[in-house]
Amino acid sequence: MIRRLLALATLFAALLAPATASAYWEYGHETIGRIAYLNVKPETRAAIDRLLSHSALLDTPTCPARTVAEASVWPDCIKKLGDRFSYAYSWHYQNVNICKPFNLKPACKDGNCVSAQIERDVRLLKDRKKVPLRERVQALAFLIHFVGDLHQPLHAADHGDLGGNKLKATYGIYSTPKLNLHMIWDGYLAERAITTPPSLVKRYPAAVRKKIAAGTVKDWSRQNWEVSRDIAYASAEGGDPCAKPEPKHVTLSNKTIAKLIPAARLQVERAGLRLAKLLDEALG
Template identity: 50%
Template sequence: MGHRTIRRRASRLIGFALGFLALLAPLPAQAWGFFAHTVTGDIALANIRPETRAAMERLFRAEALLGTPECDLATLQDATVWPDCVRRSRWRWGHTAAWHYRTTPICEPYNPRRNCPGGNCILAQIDRNQRILADESLPANVRLQALAFMVHFVGDVHMPLHHGDKDDRGGNDREADYGIAPGLNLHWIWDGPLAERAITSAQPSLVRHYSAAERAELAGGTSADWGRESWQISRDWVYPTAFDTEEVCERELPGATKLTQEDIRQSIPVSQRRVTQAGLRMARLLDEAFAPGPLPEPQRN
């Protein structure tokens, strides 16, 4: 075998290894991973009214008016990830960064008004953008932008660590191994690989039409309720499981940990339920926004 052949094969092996490691590397915290977000859109599409689907398709025709050619917004799946795409242009969309989360300390009493100055948090923006979407007097491109923000934030609020926090930016500052995959962080694990495994292993598929009884169980509540759920899951499950202690508020947690295969297995149903709830609640908000007449006044907590 010639030296050139050896070098070529070695280069391919090195390239493969680097590519694999890149997949394991922690990414900047944005939201639920691309896959989980688009699946919430698929669930919503399987459960919205035909009239809602038709109204959305008409609205997507305004895509060109948004001035974001680098970020597609022609389908509901596009909409679920569009806000993460446009925020890369910080000069134009940087003001939306705080809309993707609402860090709430898990070791203090839950306060729905905390950390949302001027409505710049995920809960306020879900409600705000639904009302913009429902207002037929507004230009189509304004309503389309609101649709994308609303559906994306519905996904985000169901990821527990976009709401719960233990002085670590929602788990971003806690290095964590995911089984045999090293060097991730706790936030990214719940955003990406755990959510993806939960979705792909679900039986039956999470993407399906749900019965009225299932929707009644899973699709209810307000954005404030959904945020409280994520905060509670972070407090009662995410941190205790990651650090093998029920005393997460009584002790200083280490900066690094490891999720074992058993931790992952037990967390999958939690993630599956959150993805399902996000999709069904998204469908409900879309049906409400496109229904005739004004939206009801928001509930006050």
């Protein structure tokens, strides 16, 4: 009995340990990549496979990108390589203030934000003549990852707390000193949402793909900023997050978590189908 209790304690500790990924943890990014891969045109899928067959050009053997699933987490994996890719750290998010009118310019100075990099990666992939193969492979991996990042609401907006990184949180009955609201949306909530049936990884009807993928990267940025303000922060803080002082700690009850599952699922679905649209535009 004591051994079983110790084993359970170890398991819970592992589940609550902070991850090093920048946005959606591995399962979230891989799921978004798989949704996109199933929903692109056949010629786009072939082009993706051709590019990733040259992933060795990236010269990151500890961070492979041979498949869409591997490429989806490559931009987080390379953070461990230090100065080689340190220039890309700010490309994973955009701190757009939820308590001011939507404005990307302050958060995207010199293109150093996730939405600007998504647009840049599409341009690089389209240019088959001037852009070297290695750079196009890298742009593909970044694009797959960054569209996922943009749809993690706390990477699309900020409340003066680094997208919830400074806001301590309790998730159901679980809490550790390092657990914060950002981590919950990165991993615990996303993973629960993805594993809630039915599966999000499927071929979607053309009408659904068209409806969800409509708009521009800027439109999607605004929508995800709204989701951050009206759902992610509001549900955690019990109302309008801009109407009262910022809390130091929030608790997401089991009831609140259950209510957030549909919203979290929709964000993953949106990311996958919008990524498919961009890949078709760039490679189809």
